Amino acid sequence: MEKATQDKLQRLEFKLAPVYFLAPAFIFFSLFVIWPILQSFWISFHEWSGFGEKTWVGLENYRTLFRDPKFHIALFNNIKWFVFSLLAPVFGLILALFLNQNIKGLRTMKSLFFFPFVINLVVIGLIFSWFYNPDLGLLAEIFKAFGLKPIPVLANDKIATYGIILASLWPQTAYCMILFLTGLTAVNVQVIEAGRIDGAGGWKMLRHVVLPQLSGATFIAIVVTIIGSLRSFDLIAIMTAGGPWGSTNVLAYMMYDESLFNFKMGYGASISVVLFVLMSGVIAMFLRSVLKNER
């Protein structure tokens, strides 16, 4: 083959390569992720039972939604999830600092600490439901030991949500701990030593020397925790199914409930759109940080 044709062929290949290398991933992802997002927006402007024709209702679903007391409860619970889930990075950092030592056998123990993250939320939900059970749970035993009457955590509409959030903190703390432990191994030793010579120690050292170096790990820990908290569904479905009296509902669960049990697909779609819009802010933050080194 002539050199010129060969070059031409290679240039053509470079042009086409992205097409066939990206095609499978792109088709799958568009079909099951990107396109459904757009469809949900479209469905949210309709009244639809899931079967038969859709009826265009414009913004009616949103108007109903913003006046729906169930929505207010769910949204408020999402805020509680958002705020209290941020304890996970804090606890995770504390645990990581506690475990950041080199002694025999600690490596294995570190991985045992990580354990809750790999267990699925169904199991975690079951464990905590049992824990909180007023007749046979550990919490009840502890209360009885102090001569107190056990409180049925998950049946009490004032505290049930906090009970579920606490359960979610367990695996999430483990995840943040690992991020911080990995971050701590990469902390610059010389800077720490210099800080020590300057007399910085304990809290001061943590605040001014260590934490700035952990900013990458902290960022990921916080963003992933926030996203996880806004997406929370599994634990609620397993522990309370939104009850008692809808008091543990969150947008994700409410959407599922309205769509699949009340057959209000349009209404359900509008809830998911609201959740999506709320989360886009966090997603955009993450994207910006990841993409800032590109181009």
Next chain:
Amino acid sequence: MFPTPIQKRSPLVQILYKAAVPVVLILWLLPMVAILLTSIRSNADIISGNYWGWPSEINFLKNYSEVFNPARSPMLLYFRNSLIITIPSVFMAVFFSAMAGFSLAIHKFKGRIFLYALFIAGNFVPFQILMIPVRTLFANLDLLDTLWALILFHTAFQIGFATFFLRNFIVDLPFALIESARIEGATEFTVFFRVILPLIRPALASLGVLLFTFIWNDFFWALTLVQSDAARPITFGLQALRGQWSISWNLISAGSIVAALPSVLVFFLLQKQFISGLSFGGVKE
């Protein structure tokens, strides 16, 4: 190193520390220890309310064989379903993402940053916004309530995270290796299979382990895409069996252990890969 290495502290502090770590660990894992113990308790213990004391007899075989007995519970079927769903999804997602990640990292074409951003963002969307259209799509394809629905969906959804992860890894590879292969006349396919894939093997392992636990632990899609026992994975199955077992907490615990075991095992066997994968493909500072 921060905090101060324990070796530089007084002997008393050292002893206290060495004692404190296991105590904290046991408290931390108390819920796990409790279900582990309860999974071997006898019915008599359960009836008499001995949930938190030492088991009066060890019923390991009895409880676990009860859980796995196909005549008594469909747990074995659920377990098999989970494997059938998880393994092919992991392989397909990893393979397609390796191709996409390669192209996004190496080929300079218009819109590649946009595409990359799309994969990342898609990975974080709330599942609920996909639920109705995805269910409708599978209903139209006549795949609702089949293992196929879960295999296809998990493959597709995990592609977002996996592409992000692998693209970051490939971008850091020495470009000279690719260049020299090209000069020797290698096609892009040869470059991908002969140069890239062997180099990213560690990343593929990390990713595979992570995806395995993500997919194995899925509950939402199991709940919304399948109904019948024939297609239920173990997470959904366990939740369903909870009603049947009612207050037999020894069986629920044994079932929970079985449901948690594969991801725990995978994690322990491939710990290093798992942890290196968690820092999100090493988002750079």
